[in-house]
Amino acid sequence: MPKIKLENLTKRYGxxxxxxxxxxxxxxxxxxxxxxxxxxxxxxxxxxxxxLESVSSGEIxxxxxxVSRLEPKERDLAMVFQDYALYPHMDVAKNMSFALRLQKxxxxxIEDKIQEVSEMLGLTDYLHRKPAELSGGQRQRVAMGRALxxxxxxxxxxxxxxNLDAKLRxxxxxxxxxxxxxxxxxxIYVTHDQIEAMTLADKIVVMHSGHIQQQGTPxxxxxxxxxxxxxxxxxxxxxxFLDTTITQSGDQHYLEGNGFRLLCDHTxxxxxxxxxxxxxxxxxxxxxxxxxxxxxxxxxxxxNVVLSEYIGAQSxxxxxxxxxxxxxELKSETPIALGQTLRFRVNLDAxxxxxxSTELAIG
Amino acid sequence: xxxxxxxxxxxxxxxxxxxxxxxxxxxxxxxxxVYGSFRDWDPSQSLGESTxxxxxxxxxxxGDPNFHESMAVTLKFAFTVVGIEMLIGVGLALLLxxxxxxxxxLRTLFILPMMIAPVVVGLIWRYxxxxxxxxxxxxxxxxxxxxxxxxxxxxxxxxxxxDIWQWTPFIFILSLAALQSLPQSALExxxxxxxxxxxxxxxxxxxLMMPVLIVTGLLRLIDAFKVLEVILVMTEGGPGLSTExxxxxxxxxxxxxxxxxxxxxxxxxxxxxxxxFTIMMLSYNRWxxxxxxKARRLIEEEx
Numbered sequence: 001m002p003k004i005k006l007e008n009l010t011k012r013y014g015x016x017x018x019x020x021x022x023x024x025x026x027x028x029x030x031x032x033x034x035x036x037x038x039x040x041x042x043x044x045x046x047x048x049x050x051x052l053e054s055v056s057s058g059e060i061x062x063x064x065x066x067v068s069r070l071e072p073k074e075r076d077l078a079m080v081f082q083d084y085a086l087y088p089h090m091d092v093a094k095n096m097s098f099a100l101r102l103q104k105x106x107x108x109x110i111e112d113k114i115q116e117v118s119e120m121l122g123l124t125d126y127l128h129r130k131p132a133e134l135s136g137g138q139r140q141r142v143a144m145g146r147a148l149x150x151x152x153x154x155x156x157x158x159x160x161x162x163n164l165d166a167k168l169r170x171x172x173x174x175x176x177x178x179x180x181x182x183x184x185x186x187x188i189y190v191t192h193d194q195i196e197a198m199t200l201a202d203k204i205v206v207m208h209s210g211h212i213q214q215q216g217t218p219x220x221x222x223x224x225x226x227x228x229x230x231x232x233x234x235x236x237x238x239x240x241f242l243d244t245t246i247t248q249s250g251d252q253h254y255l256e257g258n259g260f261r262l263l264c265d266h267t268x269x270x271x272x273x274x275x276x277x278x279x280x281x282x283x284x285x286x287x288x289x290x291x292x293x294x295x296x297x298x299x300x301x302x303x304n305v306v307l308s309e310y311i312g313a314q315s316x317x318x319x320x321x322x323x324x325x326x327x328x329e330l331k332s333e334t335p336i337a338l339g340q341t342l343r344f345r346v347n348l349d350a351x352x353x354x355x356x357s358t359e360l361a362i363g
Numbered sequence: 364x365x366x367x368x369x370x371x372x373x374x375x376x377x378x379x380x381x382x383x384x385x386x387x388x389x390x391x392x393x394x395x396x397v398y399g400s401f402r403d404w405d406p407s408q409s410l411g412e413s414t415x416x417x418x419x420x421x422x423x424x425x426g427d428p429n430f431h432e433s434m435a436v437t438l439k440f441a442f443t444v445v446g447i448e449m450l451i452g453v454g455l456a457l458l459l460x461x462x463x464x465x466x467x468x469l470r471t472l473f474i475l476p477m478m479i480a481p482v483v484v485g486l487i488w489r490y491x492x493x494x495x496x497x498x499x500x501x502x503x504x505x506x507x508x509x510x511x512x513x514x515x516x517x518x519x520x521x522x523x524x525x526d527i528w529q530w531t532p533f534i535f536i537l538s539l540a541a542l543q544s545l546p547q548s549a550l551e552x553x554x555x556x557x558x559x560x561x562x563x564x565x566x567x568x569x570x571l572m573m574p575v576l577i578v579t580g581l582l583r584l585i586d587a588f589k590v591l592e593v594i595l596v597m598t599e600g601g602p603g604l605s606t607e608x609x610x611x612x613x614x615x616x617x618x619x620x621x622x623x624x625x626x627x628x629x630x631x632x633x634x635x636x637x638x639x640f641t642i643m644m645l646s647y648n649r650w651x652x653x654x655x656x657k658a659r660r661l662i663e664e665e666x
Contacts, residue, residue: 052551073557085548089570098566099556132658146556 003028003186004049004154008058011044011210019044020210021058026203031180031187035197036207036233043158045207046190050079050156062154078147079156082163084139086131086146092118093127096145117148120182137168144179154186161196173199194234198222206230228281228359231352237286237316237327239352244282246272254298255282259322263298268348271363276355280362283352286316286327291334295345303328304341400627406617413624420628430629432604433612440519440608441587444526449580451527452534453572457564460542470539474532481529485596488525489514492597514598518606522594529593530586534579541575542568574651581644585637609633 004026011019019041026032034042047053049060051072060068067075078099086095093114094101100110118124121141131139140160147155161169161176177200180187191197197204198218205215206229213233214226225231231239244257253264253272264272272280292300303319303326310332317328317336328344336342353362395410400420404413424430455473459466476484491498492513500510513521545568553567569576591610594600600607600615607615609629617626 050555052554072554077555079552079555081548081552083546083548085546085552087549087553087567088546089573098553098558102557102562102566129661130658132655133661135662146552150556 003030003063004188005061006045006049006058007061009045009048009055009060010057011041011048011053012056017056018210019048019056022212024205024212024215026186026188029184029186031189031200031202032205033189033191033197033201033203034205034207035191035194036213038192039209040207041210042190042192042207046156046158046188049075049188050077051075075154076152077154077156078150078152079158080140080143080147080160082159084131084143084163086139086142088131091128091130092123092134092142092145095131095142096149098146099150113149117145120148120179121145136164137172140164140172144176148183152185154188155183157187157189157191159191160189162191162193176200195236198234204234206233208233224361225283225352226361228283228354228361231283231354231361235285237329239283239285240289240326241354242282242284242321242324242326243356244280246275246278246280257282258324260301261298262301262346262348265348268351271353274363275353276362277357279356281354281356281359283354284346285350285352286329288347288350289326289328289344290347291328291330291342292345293343295343297343299348300343300345301326302341302343305336305338308336308338396627396630399624400631402624404623404627406621406623416624420624421632423625424628424632429604430612433607433609436519436604436607437588437609440523440526440590440606441584444523444530444587445580445583447523447527448531448534448583449576452531453538453569453576455531455535456538456542457568460539470536474536476529477532479529481592482596484525484529485593488521488528488593489597492521515602518598518602522597522606525593525597526587526590530583534583537575537579538572541572545571574647577647578644581640581647585640585644588633588637588640 006022006024009019009022009024010017022041022045024032034045036042044053048055048068051067051070051074055068058068059066062075087098090098096117097110097114100113114127115124118127121144123138123141123145126134126138126142131142134142140163143160161172164172173196180200189196189200201218203215204218204221206213206221208229214221214230218234221230222234225234228241232241242257242260244255247254247256247261253269255262255264255268255272289301301321303317303321305317305319307318309316309318313332315330315332315334317330319326319328319342330336354360355362399410399413401415401417402410402413403416403419404410459470459473463469479487490496494500494510494512497513499513503510511517549571550563550567553563558566589610590608591614594606594608595611598606600611610633613626613629613633616622616629
């Protein structure tokens with residue numbers, strides 16, 4: 001039984017439609033991440049689920065109950081905001097217990113709940129501090145604590161980590177993942193950061209300009225992106241795209257582009273038979289190019305090294321192949337020099353093929 | 364003199380003309396008033412010809428029932444108008460803090476009374492309160508009710524209403540500005556937490572607006588203690604002493620009773636009173652700054 005279901009959910013501001021008839025189902029206790037570049041409609045979707053934005057058309061169901069006309073408080077949700085949205089005039093304990101106090105719960109129950117949640121989040125020493133007296137990470141924890149004391153069936157996160165610095169973000173991401181193990185609730189998480197999406201999600205929903213591009217597990221989306229956008233959005237460094245023509249010489253099929261000509265094996269030939277045109281876009285992840293100077297020219301691409309970005313054990317080479325930019329991942333100890341032309345073997349099993357006109361994945 | 368010490372003196376050199384003007388324009392009249400308050404001083408005399416009487420001017424106002432009456436009227440007037448203006452001004456701001464078509468025009472209309480010269484406000488209201496020609500009594504008459512002699516039967520109430528009409532907009536615009544600068548996400552969070560519109564006002568909006576409201580209230584209070592023109596035009600302090608606020612009493616003491624020394628003593632008294640409110644306001648601001656600083660220190664200590 002799906003817990004949360006979006007049916008033809010649409011948002012218009014005047015005549016401008018920003019969310020185009022979204023359909024989405026989230027299973028019970030699933031961690032769903034909505035991810036996409038800014039302006040893709042992910043935050044709008046979340047805010048509509050929360051009840052902070054009105055629904056232009058379509059419906060939101062929570063446990064089969066249509067909620068799109070209900071006030072936020074009638075939807076049984078808790079939400080963590082990007083800028084924490086703490087109440088500046090209340091201390092940590094008051095912030096966390098605001099909802100419970102509004103419900104006029106017994107004092108004992110409220111105190112126990114604050115105790116339990118603040119221990120879980122390591123906030124017991126700070127219960128009597130005001131938000132202004134806390135660091136960014138602590139404020140973020142209080143915001144989560146406020147959501148946790150609620151005992152809601154659903155948690156919404158609106159880019160909760162994007163106001164933190166890089167180190168703290170990694171740490172909080174891990175804490176969030178651990179918290180998620182303990183709290184088995186529906187969670188919907190919005191982010192523009194694909195690493196957060198990949199590490200936290202049971203299910204990723206990639207959005208772009210008001211449409212859902214693809215949804216599935218992180219692995220599904222990484223290995224079988226449905227279109228060029230998803231392929232380019234997930235994964236760092238991003239996938240390389242090369243304009244390619246399918247050519248034939250005798251029995252042999254080739255993937256031929258500006259500066260490379262790859263001989264297709266049987267499987268690839270089969271995949272290419274689904275192509276709608278001879279002109280396609282070839283997608284290769286930087287990690288699927290292998291430095292191999294002995295590889296035959298028919299299974300490799302020659303790349304001129306323009307720049308090498310050292311990031312530790314791995315380096316990212318930014319190279320040039322007849323005017324096309326390519327990125328390659330390489331072990332840092334590989335002896336290379338800038339300006340050198342190197343040969344990289346292409347793993348045909350790992351290539352992605354996209355239609356040039358529709359940008360959809362082929363095969 | 365060495366270059367270094369000369370360099371150090373340069374800023375003061377530039378400040379000096381301003382300081383001299385300040386001293387002349389601000390401190391001289393003030394000093395004159397304080398000095399005059401210790402003398403038996405008739406307007407026909409120069410200050411030098413007057414005789415020194417010590418604290419007797421202060422003693423005389425201390426025992427003067429008319430001054431007490433005037434003081435009571437002023438206190439009643441100031442606290443009533445500021446109290447009601449705060450209520451209406453903040454209430455209006457809470458009501459109008461939303462996006463509606465034509466709201467900007469409405470807001471501009473609301474603040475119009477504040478922009479009219481006080482003397483004109485006094486005249487407008489005097490005519491509206493006129494026993495036979497005024498709009499209030501004509502309206503009462505047209506619905507068959509007894510006419511009311513506003514300015515003689517309910518003089519203080521009448522001037523209070525006029526002041527509220529003029530100065531509520533001041534509180535309204537400052538409250539509205541405060542409301543619109545509240546953190547939107549905190550308000551959204553409170554909606555998710557289950558607060559109704561009313562609970563949002565009581566638990567989130569008003570507490571967050573409080574610093575602005577306190578300063579606004581004190582500013583208005585200081586202003587209300589000095590009110591003169593509107594009352595002068597409407598009632599001239601009468602009937603009897605019923606609307607004779609302090610400023611009016613001072614002016615009458617100086618011109619009608621020709622007791623400049625006593626008037627100066629009264630002015631000093633008013634000055635001290637206002638100084639008290641001003642210091643309260645400034646120290647409230649200081650306290651806020653101190654709290655913010657303390658909060659920042661606390662965070663830094665931990666990092």
